[in-house]
Amino acid sequence: MxxxxxxxxxxxxxxxxxxxxxxxxxxxxxxxxxxxxxxxxxxxxxxxxxxxxxxxxxxxxxxxxxxxxxxxxxxxxxxxxxxxxxxxxxxxxxxxxxVHAEPIAEQVLWFLLTFERRLHVGVRQQSRGVWERFEGGELRGKTLGIIGVGAIGTRVAELSAGLGMTVIGTKRSVETAPAILDDCFPADDYREVLRRADYVVLACPLTDETEGLLGSEEFRLMPSDAVLVNIARGDVVDEAALIRALQNRLIRGAGLDVFSTEPLPPASPLWNLSNAVLTPHMAGSxxxxxxxxxxxxxxxxxxxxxxxxxxxxxxxx
Incomplete structure (x- = not known):
């Protein structure tokens, strides 16, 4: 043969x-x-x-x-x-x-620490040569919500739990949820995760069901001090609705590695929003x-x- x-x-x-x-x-x-x-x-x-x-x-x-x-x-x-x-x-x-679970999970952790410790504020002050003291918080005791707990979501959960975070998430088959999760919900109950989480990580695949999963209604459900991290696909989020949510402080911030159009167009308001941290779709590298x-x-x-x-x-x- x-x-x-x-x-x-x-x-x-x-x-x-x-x-x-x-x-x-x-x-x-x-x-x-x-x-x-x-x-x-x-x-x-x-x-x-x-x-x-x-x-x-x-x-x-x-x-x-x-x-x-x-x-x-x-x-x-x-x-x-x-x-x-x-x-x-x-x-x-x-x-x-x-294959990409480890590097993406580490980058998610960087996004979380960036917003919790307000590291992006320090970096932007440094670029302007400005010394202005600011305060940072702690991730320990905060709740992380993961939409789509597959290989990547599981590794994110492991690293975040190691820092003392409470980790909840969604999975199509709740019975197969990893033990590291403190609570798991069916995929259709993702809004409950949005409502409870201080940080939300999108780690689900882009499908007909997940396209536009987060829009204006979902951003209004999230706590006003919540942060969104998207390492899934740009079209899982209604990008125009996300921009409005950031501009109007419906949520505290967003760490984004993926976008609806890539490269992100120069005219996108995301470039200039102080509460958005962007990377060029490289989290899996x-x-x-x-x-x-x-x-x-x-x-x-x-x-x-x-x-x-x-x-x-x-x-x-």
Whole structure:
């Protein structure tokens, strides 16, 4: 039996593809790994690919991949992929859930500490050469609410609990909630979390159900001194409503790594709001990603070779 061919497509960033190719080399059978650097190379190699690793999948690519049985993406989010089309063709879709949990959780902790200790005030004063004393608070004893307790949300909960915070959250299956949570609610009860939390972290995937999950009504439910942290997807929040909530101090602040339009347009009011702290969708960055990707990819390649696609790690479709 011929070993499956796994193709790294041209849709991956060149540096990402190079690092991942080097990481996978020696962990797959000889001839089992191929790389396309250009669209022309991709469409030449796609017909013979059993699996692909990609950062996007056009209809033309899908049509060209006649033997395709598996699509691996390197992100946790899969909102850009036509899951119905893949399911109709009996093609498995797997993501990289868990790979980004540590760096994102650490960045969430930075957002929490930034607002609690008012570090952003100090940084902005430093940039102006101003010495003005201000007071900071403590996270211990505060309540953190996590909307979507998956791999990332669980790690956020662990780090926050270590600082003495009370941690509550939502999960589709409450029965599988991690023990670190002090309380867990069904996904539909997310407003109860908003009402009770001093800090709210959005860690849910972007789906039809979560698009626009937080809008004007939800911001009015939150305590006026609450802070929102979004490391999920920009469209989970009604961005215009968030801007109004920040401008009118309906909530104390927001730490944002994701936005409805990326890069964030220069005209966005978010740039100049004193109660918004922004980072350019980099919370998941870490030098350890290639090794963590490899563990998932090799396990899924082995499942593909054995014909046991139901045993793939992080299977979405």
């Amino acid at each position: 011929t070993d499956p061919t796994l193709l790294l497509t041209h849709r991956l960033r060149p540096d990402t593809a190079s690092d991942l190719y080097a990481e996978l080399d020696g962990h797959l059978p000889d001839g089992g790994l191929a790389r396309a650097r250009t669209p022309e190379e991709a469409f030449e190699l796609l017909p013979g690919a059993d699996g692909i690793i990609t950062a996007g999948l056009s209809e033309e690519m899908l049509d060209a991949a006649k033997n395709l049985r598996w699509v691996q993406v390197l992100s946790a989010g899969v909102d850009r992929y036509d899951r119905d089309a893949l399911e109709a063709r009996d093609i498995a879709l797997t993501n990289a859930s868990g 870490t030098p350890h990603k290639p090794g963590r990707w490899r563990e998932i990819i090799v396990a899924n390649y082995d499942a593909l070779a054995a014909g046991t696609l139901d045993r793939m790690v992080n299977r979405i479709v």
